[in-house]
Every structure is written in structure tokens, then in C-alpha cells.
Amino acid sequence: MIHDRSHALFARAAELLPGGVNSPVRAFKSVGGEPFFAARALGPHLFDVDGNRYIDYVGSWGPMIAGHAHPQVLDAVARTMRDGLSFGVPNALEVEMAEAISRIVPSMEMLRMVNSGTEATLSAIRVARGATGRSRIVKFEGCYHGHGDSFLVKAGSGALTFGLPNSPGVPKALADLTLTLPYNDFDAATALFDEVGEEIAGLIIEPIVGNANCILPREGYLQHLRDLCTRHGALLIFDEVMTGFRVALGGAQQRYGITPDLSTFGKIIGGGMPVGAYGGRRDLMRQVAPSGPIYQAGTLSGNPVAMAAGLATLELIQAPGFHAALEAGTNALCDGLEAIAREAGVAFHTTRAPAMFGLYFREGPVETFEDSAASDPKRFGRFFHAMLDRGVYLAPSAFEAGFMSSAHGEAEIAQTLEAARGAFAEVAA
Numbered sequence: 028m029i030h031d032r033s034h035a036l037f038a039r040a041a042e043l044l045p046g047g048v049n050s051p052v053r054a055f056k057s058v059g060g061e062p063f064f065a066a067r068a069l070g071p072h073l074f075d076v077d078g079n080r081y082i083d084y085v086g087s088w089g090p091m092i093a094g095h096a097h098p099q100v101l102d103a104v105a106r107t108m109r110d111g112l113s114f115g116v117p118n119a120l121e122v123e124m125a126e127a128i129s130r131i132v133p134s135m136e137m138l139r140m141v142n143s144g145t146e147a148t149l150s151a152i153r154v155a156r157g158a159t160g161r162s163r164i165v166k167f168e169g170c171y172h173g174h175g176d177s178f179l180v181k182a183g184s185g186a187l188t189f190g191l192p193n194s195p196g197v198p199k200a201l202a203d204l205t206l207t208l209p210y211n212d213f214d215a216a217t218a219l220f221d222e223v224g225e226e227i228a229g230l231i232i233e234p235i236v237g238n239a240n241c242i243l244p245r246e247g248y249l250q251h252l253r254d255l256c257t258r259h260g261a262l263l264i265f266d267e268v269m270t271g272f273r274v275a276l277g278g279a280q281q282r283y284g285i286t287p288d289l290s291t292f293g294k295i296i297g298g299g300m301p302v303g304a305y306g307g308r309r310d311l312m313r314q315v316a317p318s319g320p321i322y323q324a325g326t327l328s329g330n331p332v333a334m335a336a337g338l339a340t341l342e343l344i345q346a347p348g349f350h351a352a353l354e355a356g357t358n359a360l361c362d363g364l365e366a367i368a369r370e371a372g373v374a375f376h377t378t379r380a381p382a383m384f385g386l387y388f389r390e391g392p393v394e395t396f397e398d399s400a401a402s403d404p405k406r407f408g409r410f411f412h413a414m415l416d417r418g419v420y421l422a423p424s425a426f427e428a429g430f431m432s433s434a435h436g437e438a439e440i441a442q443t444l445e446a447a448r449g450a451f452a453e454v455a456a
């Protein structure tokens with residue numbers, strides 16, 4: 028594959044953008060090599076500036092669950108855009124979006140739109156602190172909740188990919204208020220709450236961890252956390268920026284039957300435009316300005332074009348059988364990869380939540396952060412590039428989940444498995 032144009036752009040970018048990118052994992056640092064620059068995207072495919080085509084399992088890191096450049100989403104954006112890009116006064120689409128989210132996710136009794144997942148999570152913990160009058164928050168090792176100061180403590184995603192789970196620039200006094208727990212460890216959570224439960228404002232968790240590859244909750248674990256929070260008066264916050272509208276229409280909270288006090292969303296509800304949302308119990312959200320004293324605001328929040336893209340996407344994913352088809356596709360892909368790896372004699376394991384998956388260069392099971400981190404990064408890097416050379420784009424980090432979209436049909440999955448045959452042979456050699 029020729030990458031001359033991408034290479035030239037990356038050289039220009041590196042002069043002005045840190046690492047040549049506007050978000051760290053895009054730089055391909057952990058897998059080696061250089062990123063390709065996108066020219067356009069359609070359905071399951073990305074096309075780069077050199078004319079190469081890739082089957083895309085990143086989907087802009089989650090939003091493109093209905094495939095790239097879906098005509099219904101583009102039409103909604105085009106129609107809305109003609110009336111102006113931003114108003115700075117309320118518009119009807121914001122109300123429609125709030126109603127849609129609240130209908131699909133009943134725990135979202137009241138909510139606020141923001142512009143990114145990061146804004147959603149940092150606003151949610153402000154509400155947790157403001158409403159409880161407590162300062163400490165609890166998060167889980169390997170979970171990523173955006174780059175807010177309080178969350179860059181044992182963080183996942185790019186922070187983990189680059190070995191920077193605790194970032195310089197976060198004041199120690201603030202980081203000290205963030206307590207961390209090992210995901211899926213029942214006893215550690217009980218012990219922490221026994222010790223300092225009355226000081227904890229909120230516990231925030233990725234119910235399925237998508238920022239340390241893909242780790243599913245053990246049976247009863249999320250209920251255990253729900254019970255601990257309830258008993259100690261701490262708020263349970265589900266960060267569903269990744270899992271929301273993906274692992275089930277109503278997200279992980281629907282899939283596991285848990286009602287959090289607050290939730291955060293992003294990605295899919297923007298359909299590819301910059302959007303986030305946080306919300307939950309009405310008595311808590313009523314405390315947000317201007318109906319209450321907890322301050323949070325945004326010049327572009329509820330942007331009409333972003334609402335239009337998100338609403339069109341939410342409409343698409345409510346089609347009957349939408350998530351079942353995604354689950355079938357994810358299973359076909361993961362079963363196929365495991366079978367090919369076995370034939371090639373490569374230690375390999377997959378985890379799946381419908382429409383989301385983890386690839387591990389080790390034997391299973393994978394249930395904890397340690398299990399996940401023990402995947403062989405060199406093998407992953409080799410596999411990543413071997414797949415890329417064959418026209419399949421996987422997340423360029425061993426700590427990021429892969430994403431399935433409704434545009435990935437049998438043909439794309441078959442092509443991916445064909446590519447994997449060659450890629451696993453390379454890894455085995």
C-alpha cells in the first residue's frame with residue numbers, strides 16, 4: 028500500500044500539532060508506524076488520501092454505529108444546517124433529543140446536553156459532589172472517563188496506551204480525592220466503602236470497560252456496586268459514553284438491569300458530531316443551574332446540527348433487530364478470528380459485548396485489568412499492521428475496544444477473516 032500523501036501530511040502536522048494529532052491514540056505510537064489521513068468514509072469503509080480503502084472497526088471511536096456517511100444522517104444535517112449553524116437560544120431539536128434519550132434510557136429523568144464525553148463526565152461528578160456535599164470519587168483502574176483532572180488517575184485508553192495513567196498537570200490535592208478500585212473485585216469495593224463510604228460523593232464506572240480493551244462485568248458485580256452506593260449514600264454513575272445505545276438500545280444499564288443515579292453519554296447521540304450528555308435522577312439534575320446552584324454551561328451545547336445528526340442516528344438504531352444483527356456480526360467476527368488463530372497456533376482470545384469486542388494475544392479468560400494488560404503488545408502491533416496492510420483498520424492500541432456497525436455485512440466480515448488468515452500466519456512466524 029502506498030501512503031505518500033499521508034506521510035507528507037503527517038510531516039506537516041508534526042510541526043504544529045503535538046505528535047501530529049489532535050487526540051493521542053490516533054498517532055499509532057503504540058503500534059508503530061504512521062497514521063493514515065482520511066479523505067472520506069462510506070458505510071463500513073474508510074478511504075485515505077492515497078486512495079486506499081479499509082474496513083473500519085473503529086467507527087470514529089464509536090459514533091458511527093450505523094456506518095459512515097449514512098444518507099439519513101447526512102440529509103438531517105444538510106436540512107438543519109440550511110437554517111443556521113448555531114443560535115445561542117433554545118431550539119426544538121434540543122427538546123426532541125432530551126425526549127428521545129429519556130424515552131430510551133428511563134433513568135435519564137432529566138439531562139443536560141454538552142459537547143463531548145469529557146464534559147459529560149466532569150459535569151456528572153460535579154453534580155455528585157454538589158448534591159452530596161462530599162468530595163471523594165471512586166473510579167476503576169483502566170477505566171477512562173475523558174481527560175478531566177479528576178479522572179487521570181490510573182486511567183485507561185490513550186493514557187494507558189502511552190503509559191501515562193497519571194498525568195502531570197493534575198494537582199496532587201485533586202488526584203488524592205480520586206480513589207481507585209480494581210474492576211470486578213467484589214471484596215475490594217466492599218472494603219473501600221466500609222472504610223470511607225461516608226466520604227464518597229460518587230462512584231463512576233464503565234459498566235463494560237472499553238478503554239482497557241474490553242472487559243465484561245462478572246455476574247452480580249454491577250448490582251454489588253449499586254448496593255454499596257445505596258447503603259453509603261454515594262451516587263452510582265454509569266459512564267455509558269461507549270456502551271450507551273450500543274450494547275443494547277438502552278445501554279449497559281438496560282442489559283444488566285441496573286439503575287444508576289447519574290449516567291453520561293456521547294459518541295452515538297452525536298452521530299459523528301461533537302456531543303455529550305449527562306443526567307439521571309430528577310432531584311439531582313434539578314440542582315444544576317439555572318434551576319439550582321451547581322454551575323455548568325456551554326456556548327455550543329445543544330447545537331442544532333449536532334442534535335439533528337444524533338436524532339437521525341437514534342432513529343436508525345431503533346429499527347427492529349438492529350442490535351441483534353450487530354451482536355450476530357460481532358460473534359461471527361470473533362468466532363472466526365478465534366478459529367483462525369487456533370489453526371495458526373497463536374494464543375488468542377476475544378471478549379464481546381454486542382457491537383463491541385476485545386482482541387487478546389493470550390489465552391482466556393479475561394476478567395480483570397491485570398488479565399487484560401497481560402495481552403502480548405508486540406503480537407498485537409504485528410497483527411494490527413498485518414491487518415492494515417490487508418485493508419482492515421483495527422483500533423491502533425491494545426487497550427481500545429473494537430466496534431461493529433450495521434454497515435458491516437457478511438461480505439465485510441468474510442473479507443476481514445480472509446485478511447486475518449494471512450495476519451495470524453505473520454504473527455505466528
Ligand code: PMP
Pocket residue numbers: 088143144145146148171172173174184233237238266267268269293294303
Ligand atoms: N468516557 C468513556 C467511557 C469514553 O470511552 C470516552 C472517550 N473514548 C470518554 C468518556 C471521553 O469522551 P470524549 O473523547 O468525547 O471527550
